[in-house]
Amino acid sequence: MGEQRTVMPRRAIIIEYDGTDFCGWQLQPSVRTIQGELERAIALAAGHEGRIVLHGAGRTDSGVHARAQVAHFDSDCAHKPDTWRRAINYWLPDDVSVTAVREASQEFHARFSVERKTYVYSVIISGVERPLHRRFRIRCRRRPDVHSMNACARFIVGENDFAAFTASGADTESTVKTIFRSEWIEDGRFLSYLVEGDGFTYNMVRTLVGTMLEVGAGKASCEDFASALESKERIRAGPTAPAKGLMLTAIKYPKIIDPFREPGRKHGS
């Protein structure tokens, strides 16, 4: 028939969500997921009958939040970026929103093009319940020793095998990751762990946090932390910290394909 296959235009989106009431990112039948809500809203915004597949930069677990998750989809619908944003948000519930839409090149893939990701884990260290912060921070009953937690945080900068901090049942992905930044930042009654890396294995940030909090509470030493990492055995590391303290805050792509790097444009916050 000589039919010519045309390539559908690609759009990249930045998404913010409060993960509290979602069963994580990934589409699953009969539960509320971020991907599920977004695919439904995008199809409605496009006036589309069939499914529009959304490719996320990565899955986040049940209860984990995002200030700037990235995803892409392909559609023939000719909406301008800002029309897409408003149309998708019109169909979304109030705990997930698209904060930016850009046209993207076919070379851009939200997942495979990722260069770096940043997560922040947030803790209340005053010992007091804080209802205004309860959805996004866990609470320590006692003020931890931040100095020794930062010694652990610094120890993982560079390339390491994080097998000891990877939940079993994870996929076959390599557990060797490069960490560019890893530090605890104290701010009065709050404490935040900021970690930037080229990738993270399943439950890695939460297990690092859970283990460092044990060091901060005096239940383990920095040497225990270091030898757990070197052992590559999950049983040597500490508990997995609760999901609600974790937030995906930034994803970096190589400049030449990053749809959000156009000059004069801002994204995230």
Place this chain on the structure above:
Amino acid sequence: MGEQRTVMPRRAIIIEYDGTDFCGWQLQPSVRTIQGELERAIALAAGHEGRIVLHGAGRTDSGVHARAQVAHFDSDCAHKPDTWRRAINYWLPDDVSVTAVREASQEFHARFSVERKTYVYSVIISGVERPLHRRFRIRCRRRPDVHSMNACARFIVGENDFAAFTASGADTESTVKTIFRSEWIEDGRFLSYLVEGDGFTYNMVRTLVGTMLEVGAGKASCEDFASALESKERIRAGPTAPAKGLMLTAIKYPKIIDPFREPGRKHGS
């Protein structure tokens, strides 16, 4: 019988709450209120059969939040302040907590001793939905003219009759109030209105905000705002802004009776 009436020791408490899922502060039968949850928890913490009456510094409406509401109660139960705090919090749901408890003198009354109150009203001005902030901020579709809003804000500093900014159906309290501080503070994608006064009439802050946002949107001028105030007629002012943007952030008492002013102690955040 020559019975001697003894005075029960008084305790003052600071309370933080996310007002989203409450029908306001004031106790009402068969709905969820902050006073209701607190009185129930205090009685349980005291191991008490009857009601322990809690006197709040002021009522907040349905949906309004507090970072530092103040209240007092009298009880013979001999718990130390920190035991009270932990015992009360044990019985509270996670959207309301006691962040401090102090012993107070009989001269201290959470409501009648108030010297000043501070409220903050929070707005998202980027135009974009922000799920992480949706419980505590309203969203403006367009960036308002903050300069003219601040001209209005400055205009109410000093003593004024706020009849025009008082909801009808309010009690017989005077509508003359003194405002010590009134300003809009811009912080990137957010905008906050901070107002400190010796008191506020019913819906006063929300009506001031609703009217100033109309000025910021170009629907009214600073002169309209000023003449609305001078008219003392509610119909001349703008709409009442939504409850969810409003937060009670501080209450000041005269130093000599303030239970939270002990040297070396901190409160609030």
